[in-house]
Amino acid sequence: MSIVVTGATGQLGGLVIQHLLKKVPASQIIASVRNVEKASNLADLGVEVRYGDYNDFESMKKSFAGASKVLFISSPDYDNTLRVRQHANVVQAARDAGVKHIVYTGYAFAEESKLSLAHLHLATEYAIRTTDIPYTFLRNALYTEVFVNPGLKAAVEHGALVTNAGSGRLNTVTRNDLALAAATVLTEDGHENRTYNLVSNQTWSFDDLAQILTELSGKKVVHRSVSFDEAKENFVKSGLPEPLAVEFAKIYKAIAEGETAKTSDDLQKLIGSVTPLEETVKQVLRNGQ
Ligand SMILES: NC(=O)c1ccc[n+]([C@@H]2O[C@H](COP(=O)([O-])OP(=O)(O)OC[C@H]3O[C@@H](n4cnc5c(N)ncnc54)[C@H](OP(=O)(O)O)[C@@H]3O)[C@@H](O)[C@H]2O)c1
CATH class of the missing domain: 3.90.25.10 (UDP-galactose 4-epimerase, domain 1)
Incomplete structure (x- = not known):
């Protein structure tokens, strides 16, 4: 089994990899990053580092080659219209690379939100559903940080x-709690086709x-x-x-x-x-x- 984590040089992605390393051998973890040099600390830990840019479909497809699971961390761009295009690249790349399970970091209670970013996350969830690949939607709270x-x-x-x-x-939670939840979902059975609202x-x-x-x-x-x-x-x-x-x-x-x-027990159930x-x-x- 190999697990690809996108956005692995980011704050959430870095924490997910730390938690994954406590659960599976480093040889099963692949970091997909747009800046390979920035990921040298991950390479030092034995994690394979591959180049992948959300703006470049071919690079994403290559970075997903042979992966059973992908943790797709949403793009940090604040132009939500651009993010729709970036995310479509990532989803198509996962489909064409034959990924078996996509775990996506969305936004809690997105249907009820008035923020434009909620539409980006919902659009991405629907794009993932078009592939028929088993998914887990981790609808993250705003970070406490x-x-x-x-x-x-x-x-x-x-x-x-x-x-x-x-x-x-506010129902905020820390990035570290969300990272532990993601690592848990990626390494346990039974989370396919589930949507979790990861709020406090x-x-x-x-x-x-x-x-x-x-x-x-x-x-x-x-x-x-x-x-x-x-x-x-x-x-x-x-x-x-x-x-x-x-x-x-x-x-x-x-x-x-x-x-x-709004509150939910989803996060507590996943991480204790x-x-x-x-x-x-x-x-x-x-x-x-
Ligand atoms: N829940 C919240 O309160 C909240 C707040 C802010 C953001 N978010 C969302 O949650 C995500 C993760 O949060 P975070 O704190 O880890 O954000 P972060 O520290 O900004 O990390 C974002 C990651 O995305 C990578 N990235 C940016 N553009 C990319 C591209 N074109 N192709 C491939 N990778 C790209 C960055 O790479 P580099 O290291 O090379 O820049 C970095 O690894 C954010 O990206 C955003 O969608 C949520």
């Missing part, structure tokens, strides 16, 4: 966490996060909710290009409107227990990462 990262140190300094998320609740079984709000920051830092931190436009301007001031600032503010707006408030928010906040304040 999108919100809990070294930027929180500035919030502690200023005593304020500023967002346009209102009192919206407990939600949090930015008011809760401000409270945790207050408790852990000993400094009073409050959550201040601002308008969409003010939040977008703050993202621009922090250095994000305008289109990305708009996308981020849209995500927080979707949170305010309840898009990330979900990392609590406090633990991730502690790590960030301690290590700055």
Whole structure:
């Protein structure tokens, strides 16, 4: 059995490979990457590294040759229309290479989302279904690290966490929990043609996060909710290009409107227990990462 992981030089892909290495010999793992040099650490671990670019169908097909399973990690491009084309290349390549099982990282509760990225993930799921290859859809939550990262140190300094998320609740989970879930699905039987919503079984709000920051830092931190436009301007001031600032503010707006408030036991059932928010906040304040 050989397992190909795409996006293996990325943050999620790298963690998936670490978990896979605890479950199967390195000789069964293949990393499909667009930058082979960047994957030298994986080659050092005995993982075969192959060139594959989502924009180049032939390279993807070659990188999938002989693979029984593929973990297809979605492209990070924020042009969702371009991503449809990239993803179609990957799916066609998996089909033509004779892959036996495609595991895809989508977006939790995608049908109910108002975000354009949800359509990209649904389009990809449907593209995979056209191949008749057994699939597993890992519909990932937003990563906790999108919100809990070294930027929180500035919030502690200023005593304020500023967002346009209102009192919206979040079902985020860590990349590491999602990576363990992916490695579990790739190495266990019985996950064919299943769709999992990999969100937390407990939600949090930015008011809760401000409270945790207050408790852990000993400094009073409050959550201040601002308008969409003010939040977008703050993202621009922090250095994000305008289109990305708009996308981020849209995500927080979707949170305010309840898009990330749903829970599920799917992740807990796959990995045993979900990392609590406090633990991730502690790590960030301690290590700055
Ligand atoms: N759930 C969430 O909150 C959330 C947040 C952000 C993104 N995402 C999605 O989840 C995916 C994985 O997250 P992540 O944190 O691991 O992202 P990441 O660290 O940005 O990794 C993305 C990976 O995709 C590779 N890649 C980019 N363009 C490619 C191309 N044309 N052909 C082949 N590979 C390409 C990158 O290669 P290089 O190393 O060469 O750049 C990298 O290995 C993202 O790509 C995105 O679709 C989810």
